[in-house]
Amino acid sequence: MKNENEFPITTGTCKFCGQTMTVETVGDITQDKADEIATSRCTCKEAKVWQNRESKIKKAKEWATNRFERQPNLITLFEESFERVTNHDVEKVAIKESDWTHNIFLDSDGYLNVKSSKKVEEEVDFS
Ligand SMILES: [Zn+2]
Structure with a gap:
């Protein structure tokens, strides 16, 4: 029209x-x-939940884009994971890159969350 x-x-x-x-x-x-x-x-309850969810995905994508700006393949992987987890296709995605492990999951409120932890290891060679 x-x-x-x-x-x-x-x-x-x-x-x-x-x-x-x-x-x-x-x-x-x-x-x-x-x-x-x-x-x-729309201001209905379900639409509000959806808007909040979409905004979390958008922020998560911005985070991935900033963090992995020189690794476009990783950004794509993260973006795919954000969608999959949000759509409940999988419960959780863990991505390991160098010393980091990034766990992508939904928090107790059902919103997207990324928890990144770094392996800390120290080895002393006394030989
Ligand atoms: Zn509505």
């Missing part, structure tokens, strides 16, 4: 409560995208 204004207007539906709302868009967008925008603006 288009109007004569500069921005096309379309209707999005919250995927949780079904509430519809008008979404101003720049260029053509798919119905899925319009629904996602509507869901991201």
